[in-house]
Amino acid sequence: MTQPPTTGKLKVALLTREYPPEVYGGAGVHVEYLAKSLAPLVDLTVHCQGIDRPDAVAHHPWGALNDQVLRVFSTDLSMAEAVAGADLVHSHTWYANLAGRLASLRYGIPHVVTMHSLEPLRPWKAEQLGGGYALSSWAEREAATHASAVVAVSEGMRADILAAYPDIHPERTRVIRNGIDTAEYRPDPGTDVLEKHGVDPDRPYVIFVGRITRQKGVSVLLRAASAMEPEAQLVLCAGAADTAELGAEVAGLVAALQATRSGVLWIPEMLPKPEIIQLLTNALIFVCPSVYEPLGIVNLEAMACGTAVVGSRVGGIPEVVDDGVTGLLVPPNDPASLADAMNALLHDPMRAAEMGSAGRERAVAEFSWGAVAAQTAALYAELTGAD
Numbered sequence: 001m002t003q004p005p006t007t008g009k010l011k012v013a014l015l016t017r018e019y020p021p022e023v024y025g026g027a028g029v030h031v032e033y034l035a036k037s038l039a040p041l042v043d044l045t046v047h048c049q050g051i052d053r054p055d056a057v058a059h060h061p062w063g064a065l066n067d068q069v070l071r072v073f074s075t076d077l078s079m080a081e082a083v084a085g086a087d088l089v090h091s092h093t094w095y096a097n098l099a100g101r102l103a104s105l106r107y108g109i110p111h112v113v114t115m116h117s118l119e120p121l122r123p124w125k126a127e128q129l130g131g132g133y134a135l136s137s138w139a140e141r142e143a144a145t146h147a148s149a150v151v152a153v154s155e156g157m158r159a160d161i162l163a164a165y166p167d168i169h170p171e172r173t174r175v176i177r178n179g180i181d182t183a184e185y186r187p188d189p190g191t192d193v194l195e196k197h198g199v200d201p202d203r204p205y206v207i208f209v210g211r212i213t214r215q216k217g218v219s220v221l222l223r224a225a226s227a228m229e230p231e232a233q234l235v236l237c238a239g240a241a242d243t244a245e246l247g248a249e250v251a252g253l254v255a256a257l258q259a260t261r262s263g264v265l266w267i268p269e270m271l272p273k274p275e276i277i278q279l280l281t282n283a284l285i286f287v288c289p290s291v292y293e294p295l296g297i298v299n300l301e302a303m304a305c306g307t308a309v310v311g312s313r314v315g316g317i318p319e320v321v322d323d324g325v326t327g328l329l330v331p332p333n334d335p336a337s338l339a340d341a342m343n344a345l346l347h348d349p350m351r352a353a354e355m356g357s358a359g360r361e362r363a364v365a366e367f368s369w370g371a372v373a374a375q376t377a378a379l380y381a382e383l384t385g386a387d
Contacts, residue, residue, distance in 0.1 A: 009043040010377075010386050013083040013103070017072075017095035019048035019056050024240060024270075025211060026297040027093050027116040030153070030178055037179075037373030042380065045086070047079045049095065057082060069132035073098055073139070080106060087384050088112065090376075094119060094136045097143035110148035110383040114176075115157060117215075117294055120164045124214035128242040144168060148383050151176050151376075154316025157294040176376055177319070178295045179369035185277060185304035187360070193278040197235075197267055204349065205233035205263070206310075206342055207283040209276060209298050212241035212250050217289035217312065220335055222253040224289070226260065227339035229346045233263030235279060239270060280305040284352050285345050291332045293317050300367055303327075303359030308352040310341045320367075326359035 014035055018028025031046075038044050046056035049072070059078040061071035072095050079099035083089055090112040091100030097113055104111035119125065119137040126133040144150055145167045152158035152175050161173055191201045199205060206228065210216040218238055225234050236254070241247030258264045271279075280286060286302035288311035295316035299309050303320070309327030311317045323329040328344065330337040345352040380386070 009041075010380055010384060011085065011087045012038070012042045012044050012380060013079075013086040013089045014038070014044060014046045015079055015083075015089060015091040015096035015099050015103075016046065017049045017093055019046055019050070019053070021053070022048075022050045026178070026295070029297050030114070030116065031092050033179060033181055033369045034372060034376065037369040038376060041373060041377040045083075047082060047096075047099070049075045067132065069129060069135045073135070075099075076102065076139075079103070083107070087386075088380055090114065090380075091143065092116065094140040094143075098139040101139075101143040101146060104146070104148070110380075111143070111146070112149045112151060112379065112383070113143050113147040114151040114153065115144065115161055115294070116153060117292070118157075118160055118164050121160060121292055122215060124242070127214075127246070141165065147172070149174055149379055151379070153178050153295040154319050156314075156316045156319065160294070160315070174375075174379060176372055176379070177316075177367065178297050178300065179372040180297070180300040180304050180363050180367045181369055182304045182360075182364045182367075184273070185280075185301050185363075187281045187306040188274070188278040189281060190278055191282065193275045194282055196275075197279075198265055199235055199279070199282075200233060200263065201282065203231060203233050203263060204284040204346060205235050205282075206285045206287050206346075207235045207237065207279055207302075207307075208287050208289070209237040209280070209301075210288075212238050212246060214242070214246065215290060215292045217291050217332065218250055219253060220291070220333055220338065221287060221289040222250065222257055224335035224338040224342070225257055225264070227336070227343075229343050230261060232284075232342075232346050233265065235283070236264075236266045237271060237276065237279065238266065239268040276301075277305055280307050283307050284349060285310050285342055287338070287342065288312060288317065288321075289332075289338055290314060290317070296320060300363055303356075304363040306356040306360045308345055308355035309359065310338065310345065322358070322362065326355050326362055 059075040062074040076099035080102035312332040313329040
């Protein structure tokens with residue numbers, strides 16, 4: 001353990017691939033809001049990958065490298081050198097975990113790893129990364145098994161971590177759940193965004209928001225949608241396919257569905273946050289058909305917008321969605337059960353509205369970023385011996 005800082009606030013380096021304006025998934029959303037809430041509590045510097053930006057130190061891959069994963073590792077080396085002088089490093093996802101591990105070794109400082117997902121539980125990543133999946137898995141394992149503390153974003157995730165990495169002592173794992181900014185994510189009853197994207201405000205609709213990856217279960221949803229009530233629309237805010245093959249598979253399923261029913265809308269581009277908020281607000285149901293989900297920030301976003309959730313009973317989703325109160329939970333990879341749950345709420349819009357209101361209340365009461373930051377800062381202080 002390092003000596004506690006002698007003056008001023010604890011110097012913390014937050015290491016991440018994603019940071020605004022380049023945010024693609026839940027881990028990036030987590031880091032964005034965690035950094036905002038941590039900034040008043042510690043002396044925080046964010047190190048990220050990608051384009052230069054004024055509020056973070058951006059690291060770029062070595063131009064001599066062509067391999068996708070090795071290029072990521074080269075940014076990790078740059079990060080590890082740049083954090084000299086920090087009291088603690090905190091990394092998010094395998095993209096930055098190696099940087100945290102190297103910095104911990106080089107400077108003798110604590111390394112905190114937040115696990116947003118686990119490579120051993122995402123074997124489909126081999127489709128996307130090929131042999132690079134072995135490297136990403138190695139980086140995650142090396143960082144997690146040697147970290148001073150491992151943060152799980154749900155109790156379900158903690159159980160998965162301990163099963164996947166039995167070398168991690170249970171006392172080194174902490175559960176600090178994701179949060180939601182309920183001042184930003186709140187109901188917007190306007191309809192201009194719906195009209196812009198061709199959504200009929202007079203017909204109920206089910207919405208999905210997420211990346212096109214095996215993890216998110218988009219194909220499961222599209223198969224379930226064929227049995228959905230004919231009156232209902234399906235709005236897919238889905239892009240960034242992991243592979244060309246998966247993108248083609250989803251495109252084929254969408255085309256087949258569009259050939260048999262009206263109101264199937266696919267929005268492949270990443271929409272601005274205010275547009276997503278309005279689309280979530282006006283939906284009767286937000287659907288999360290994931291086959292693997294450590295927590296699922298997007299469920300919190302939908303709940304904060306006052307929308308009922310139909311989600312898979314996997315990972316941390318049951319810790320967010322109160323089955324029968326804020327939404328309905330179904331088995332993963334089960335299109336028939338998913339269709340039945342969606343139709344149950346489509347047939348009973350008053351029940352869906354009550355679930356949406358309960359979801360908003362739950363998001364406000366239990367998932368604030370201020371609480372997440374306070375728990376995280378307390379962990380930092382514990383590991384460094386700071387007051």
